[in-house]
Amino acid sequence: MMNPSCNPRRAFTLIETVIIIAFSVSVMIALVLLMYIFTKSSTYEQAIATSSGSATLVMREIELYTLPADAFVLSHTFPGAATYTSTTTSLVLELPSIDSSGYVIANTYDYVAFYATGTMAYRIIDKNALSNRATGTKALSSNISSFTFTYNNSVIPNATTTTVDVQTQTTVRQQTYTDHRREQIRLRNY
Numbered sequence: 001m002m003n004p005s006c007n008p009r010r011a012f013t014l015i016e017t018v019i020i021i022a023f024s025v026s027v028m029i030a031l032v033l034l035m036y037i038f039t040k041s042s043t044y045e046q047a048i049a050t051s052s053g054s055a056t057l058v059m060r061e062i063e064l065y066t067l068p069a070d071a072f073v074l075s076h077t078f079p080g081a082a083t084y085t086s087t088t089t090s091l092v093l094e095l096p097s098i099d100s101s102g103y104v105i106a107n108t109y110d111y112v113a114f115y116a117t118g119t120m121a122y123r124i125i126d127k128n129a130l131s132n133r134a135t136g137t138k139a140l141s142s143n144i145s146s147f148t149f150t151y152n153n154s155v156i157p158n159a160t161t162t163t164v165d166v167q168t169q170t171t172v173r174q175q176t177y178t179d180h181r182r183e184q185i186r187l188r189n190y
Contacts, residue, residue, distance in 0.1 A: 043172050051170040051179040054141040058121050058166050059181050061140055062091065065112045065123070066185045069093040072151065072159050076111045078126045081137070084113035086156045091115075091149045091164075097131035105130050114140075116147040121166075145169040145178065160190035 012020075073092040075085040086092045090113060097108040108128040115122055121141040127133045146167035151159035163184045170177045 044175075044177075046172070048170075048177050048179075051143060051168045051177050054143055054170075055166050055168045055179040055181045058140045058144070058147075058168075059164060059183055061123055062114055062164050063183070063185055065093055065095065065114075066091075066162065066187065068188050069095045069112075070109070070189070071187065072156050072162065073111065074156055076113065076126065078111070078113065078124050081124060084115060084124070086149070086151070088148050088150065089116065091162060095133075097128040098133060099130070100132045102132075114149075116144050119144050119169075121147055141168060143168045143170050161186045 071094045072086050073094045075083055076092050076094075077083040084090050084092050093112045095110045095112060096104040097110050099105055105128070108130050110125060110127040110131050110133050112126075113124045115124075119142060120139055121144045122137055123140055124137045125133055125135050127135045144166070146165065148165045150163040150165070152161045152163075153159040161184055163182065165180075165182045167178060167180045
């Protein structure tokens with residue numbers, strides 16, 4: 001005969017069941033809230049990284065071509081494209097052409113222009129036939145909100161530095177994130 005006090009099949013009471021359900025619901029709510037905060041934070045970080053990375057890329061690309069340049073050019077006509085003029089919204093550079101080893105080719109020049117159209121920033125290159133530089137147009141950014149150049153001389157071919165001011169903007173979930181970069185860049189001989 002079996003003793004009722006030693007019953008190995010004891011069930012949960014109603015109170016224990018309610019407590020377990022309440023605890024489970026609390027854990028689920030905490031997990032959902034944690035996921036929401038993580039997603040929002042991640043989206044914010046991505047927007048900042050996109051805006052900042054875009055501004056940095058534009059500045060580095062301008063610096064890459066301005067530092068070895070001989071002069072700011074008033075204007076240049078690029079084959080298959082338009083004529084670009086150095087103004088407050090665009091920059092045209094004359095660079096010495098280079099061979100496949102990176103050495104300067106005497107008395108030959110390549111031309112590079114930087115400009116923005118709407119929210120897009122571009123770089124275009126017109127190379128000399130002897131030059132090893134890649135020719136063509138490259139999109140640098142798709143989220144430009146402001147893109148300006150200021151020269152240290154009102155006669156642009158006599159200028160030796162330009163101050164580049166780039167502002168990018170990214171909108172995510174009705175929030176706008178901006179990045180602003182300003183840098184003065186000199187030509188190679190100054």
